[in-house]
Amino acid sequence: MLDDVLEAIGAAMAPYDYNRDIAAGDPEVEPWWDYWRIDGRGCEFPVIAGHEDDPRLIRGTHTLSGKARDLPPALCDGGPRSLLDLETPRAQAAAEARRAFETWQAFASGYPPVHPSSHFWARHFADPEGYPRMQAVEDYRTQPALVALADLPELEDLVGGDPAARLVGNLGAHMREAADQALTTPALLTLYGHWLPIAGPERCRYFNEYLGALTPDTIVVRVLYHG
Structure with missing residues (x-):
């Protein structure tokens, strides 16, 4: 499964690679990265209790710099949305x-x-x-x-x-804004290949709404990139 996930992420990330080969007719996009790894780096997802050993969970083995990682069972870098505890954070x-x-x-x-x-x-x-x-x-x-x-x-x-x-x-608006910021990272790469920088309340809200609308079996993964 991990090999398939890596292949899918690589294909989705490819249009935003600094070093990509641009062919005639390719869409113009802003390049954002030159290398990446699966790594939450402090933004790991909590796992739904009781599913810590599910083989579908994804945990990157090394950091972007190559250092070995050892995540506790309660955290992961990704997996099916249904296994990720998005509400507790x-x-x-x-x-x-x-x-x-x-x-x-x-x-x-x-x-x-x-x-x-x-x-x-x-x-x-x-x-x-x-x-x-x-x-x-x-x-x-x-x-x-x-x-x-x-x-x-x-x-x-x-x-x-x-x-x-x-x-x-x-107070309610303040709490909602804090909740919306709990899961966000600097960018969202959607299933449709759209790279969306995340900044400000509206984008943070969209980030959460997007995750919440995904089907339970959709694979969500944290990716750390150098750009």
């Missing part, structure tokens, strides 16, 4: 986003309203001489909530950079 990401959102809101409520960095940059760009760059940076960093946050490294790790910009608005 999404649920975990949504739960983490909710925790960060609610924790920041509760923490910030104890201080004067905190402005996002964009607020100060807008002032700077509107009047660069009257409100210089260093003043914008200083005013942003010295807001009481952010001063207090800097003394709480665990909380800072949870809420991330510029929480006043990211952890606001609709």
Whole structure:
């Protein structure tokens, strides 16, 4: 099975090879890679519980640099969509986003309203001489909530950079965006041979919808490429 998968991936990837031979009439495409391997590299799929030993699962044996890999049974680089647990990473990401959102809101409520960095940059760009760059940076960093946050490294790790910009608005939308980002990688190569760079909420949503719409027996594989 693995040989068939490698052959199929190779055929699908071929049009995007930097070193391909271009024949007359070939479609013009953007080249993206010069060598690749099956390798999730931190983006491996969790396996549906109870199917860890299914022979249809795909696990690359070596990294792109040739180093041997040893994936735990609960993870794989691909296989039939029905064997891949696509929902657990999404649920975990949504739960983490909710925790960060609610924790920041509760923490910030104890201080004067905190402005996002964009607020100060807008002032700077509107009047660069009257409100210089260093003043914008200083005013942003010295807001009481952010001063207090800097003394709480665990909380800072949870809420991330510029929480006043990211952890606001609709909680549900924030959780959906986090869930959509849980499975995405920089690019999607579809069954129809379309290479789609993945960036931004709309593309992330499409990535998830595309995976979800595949038939249960469709083989999904993580590929790491050098480009």
